[in-house]
Amino acid sequence: MGPTSRLVIAAAIGLALAVPLVVAVLVYRRSAGRGTGRRVAVSAGVAVSIVLSQVLAIGGLVLVVNRDFGFFPTWSSLAAASEDDNPFAAVAQPASGGAMTTDELKQIRVRGWAPRKVQPPKGDGLYRDYVVSGVQSGTTAKVVVWMPPGHEHAANAKGLPVVFVLGGAYGPVDNVATSLQFAQKAAPLIRSKQIPPCVAVMPEVNIKLPQDTECTDYPGGPQAYTWLARDVPAWAQHTLGVVQPGPRWSVLGWSLGGYCAAKLHAAEPQTFGSGASLQGYFAPSVDGSTGTLASVLQRDPALLQRSDVAWLLRNRPPARTRLLAMSSPADAQSWQLTQQFFGATKGLPGITPMVVDNAGHTYTSWREALPRTLTFLLKDAGAKG
Template identity: 40%
Template sequence: MGLTSATLLTVLIALTAAAPLLLVWSWRHLSAPWRAPAMVVGIVAAQLLAVATVGVGVNRVYGFYPTWGSLMGQVTMAPPAPLPAGPHGGRTAAGLSFHPASLRSDRLPRGAAAGTVRHFLVTGASSHVTGRVAVWLPPGYDSPRWRHHRFPVEMMMAGAYSHVDRMVHDLAIGSVFGPEVSSGAVPPFIAVFPEDNVAWPQDTECIDNPHGVKAFTWLAHDVPAWVEATFRVSASARAWDASGWSLGGYCAVKLQLLDAHQFGSAVAVEGFFGPELDGTTGTLASVLRRDPELAHDSSPLWLAEHHRLVSPHVLVASSSTDPQSFDGSRAFVAAARSTGVQLYLVPDLGHTVDAWRLILPQVQRWSSVFLTAT
C-alpha cells in the first residue's frame, strides 16, 4: 500500500470515522474498571488517526514523501547524463588536482575535508537590501599554495521560508562538498548562500517590485559584487553557477536566462518556471498584471516559449513523484528546445530539502563541468 495511494487514505478515513463509534461502544459495554483506561487509549488513538489522515492527504497533494522509502531517506539515483560542452568548453574535475590543507570548523564536521562556513550581514549597494549571506570555503582556501588562485562560485538558493542557517545545516554542506573537492570529484569552488527571503514574511519571488523590495537586483548584482570584492573568486560568467531548490530553483534559472553575463549555468532542483502568486506575495500579482514586460521576464517558461535562449546551460532536476515540479519541469525543457537545457529525472523524490541534499553531489558534478577557475 503506497504512501500516496488512494487506498491508504481511504483506510485512514474509515478508521478515523470509526474511532468515535468505537469509543461510544466501549463506554456502554465495558465494565466500570475498564472504561477509563479504554477511553484514554481510544482518544489518543483517535487523535493519532486524525493527524495521520490529514498528513497523508496533504502529502498526496504536495508530494513531500511519495514513497515509504523517501520517508526513510532511501532514494535510488543515477548520475545526470553529460551535457555537450558549451562554446567555452568545459573543464572536468579530472583535469584539476587539489591537495587540501587541514582546516576545522565548529559549524561543520571536524576534519580536513570539511571546509569552513562564514556568516555575514551584507547591504546591497544597488538594491539597498540588507540580508544574511553564508559562504562555504573549500579545504585549503587559506593555503599559501592557493593564494593567487581565483575560485569559481556556486550561488545556492533555497525555497520559500527556508533561511540561510537552516539551509546550510539541512544540506550538511561540509559533509557533502568537502569530500567532493578533496577527492578530486569536483574542482575547488566557493559556495555562496544568500538570503532570498529578503522581505520576510512576504514572498518576493526573486522579482524587483517597483513598489517594494528589489529582490532580483540583490541576487543578480549585489551579492556577486560583494563576493567578488571579499573573496578570491573569478568574475567571469564561466565561473559562476546559480543553483536552487523549489523557489530557489526558479530564481536560479531566471538569473541565468536574464543575466548570462554573470551566471554561465544554472541548476533547478524541483523548481518552478513562473512566479507562484498567492496570499504570501502581497501586491505582486497586481504589479505583474500592470507590467506585462516584468511579468514576462519573471517567467522562465514564457521566455523559453517566446524567445530563443542564448547559450543556456541549465540542469532541471525533478521526479515523477513530485507533483509540484514535475509537469512544469518537463514543460520548460520542451519549450527551451535546446541541448543546453537538460532534464534529470530521479525516481521517488519528494518535494523536500532532503531530496536536494540527496542529489546534491550529482548535480554539483554536472555544474563543475562548466565552472572554470583562474
C-alpha cells in the same frame, strides 16, 4: 503501496471513524452490571475514544497534506526523514546555528566575517558568516560562504569559481548551509578531482519575510532580484576575490530557489554561466504569500515576460544555455510544472532534464542530487579564463 496511496489515506480516515466507536462498545459491554465501576469505565472509554479519534484524524490529515505536497512519496523516504534535522522545504523552520551573538557581530565588524557556529567535519572546508549591504537593492542580509578544503584560513578565494546556492521559500539561509550539508557533498568531489575547488555563496533569498518576493523587484518594495543578480555578485567579487562573473560562475537552488536559479541563468548569463533547478518551477508562483505580485505582473507585461524562464530562453536565449532541471514524478509541487517547462522549451539547446524516482520535496532529495548537480555545473569551471 506508499503513504500517498488513496487506499492508505482512506484506511486512515476509516480507522479514525471506526476505532473510537469499537473501543466505546467494547468498554461498555465489558463493564456491564458493575454500578459505579461501570460508569467510570464508560467515562474512561469515552475519553480514550475521543483521544483516538483526534490522533487518527490528524494522521489522516497529515497523509492528505503529504500527498498534495509530495514530501514523502515512499515509506523509506518517510523513515529517512526521522533522521533528518530539517526535512521540509516549504515549512518555516527554526534557523540552525543562525542567530549571531554579540561576539560574532563584533568579529564581523573587525575582520569582515565570523566563523559559523555549526561547521562541517574537519577537512570539509569552513563556513563563514557575512552581513552584506546591497547598494542597488537597499537590502542588508546575511550571506553564508563556504571555503573549500585547503582554503579554510585563506584571506580570500582568489581566482576560484563560484556556486551560488539558493534555498526555498521560508527556509532561512542558515538552514541552507547546514541542512543541505553542502560541504559534506562538495568536499569529496574536490578531493577526487571530479570538480575543481570552488566557493559556495549562499545569500538570503527570503529578504522580506513573511512576504515571498519570488526573486522579483517590487515597485516601491523589496528589490529581491537586484539583491541576487547585482548586489551579492558585486560583493562576492570585491570581498572574496573570486574569479570574475561569467562562465565559471553557476547558480543552483531548490523549490523557490530553483526558480530563482533558472531565472538568474536565463536572464543574467553574463554573470551565471550555468544553472540548476532542483524540484523548482519556472514562472512566479503567485499566492497569498506574495502580496501584490499578482496585480503587479498583470499591470506590467514586460515584467511578466522577464519573470518567465521559458519566455526568456525562447526570446532572449543566452549565447550558451546550460540549465539542469531536476524533478520527480513523486513530487506534486514540481513535476507538472517541470513537464510544462520542457514542453515550452522543446527543441531549445542546452536544457538537461534530470528525472529522479520517488524523490520527495525535501532536503534529503536535494542532498542526494547535489553531487550530480555540482558535476554538471562545474564541468568546465576548472579552466582558467
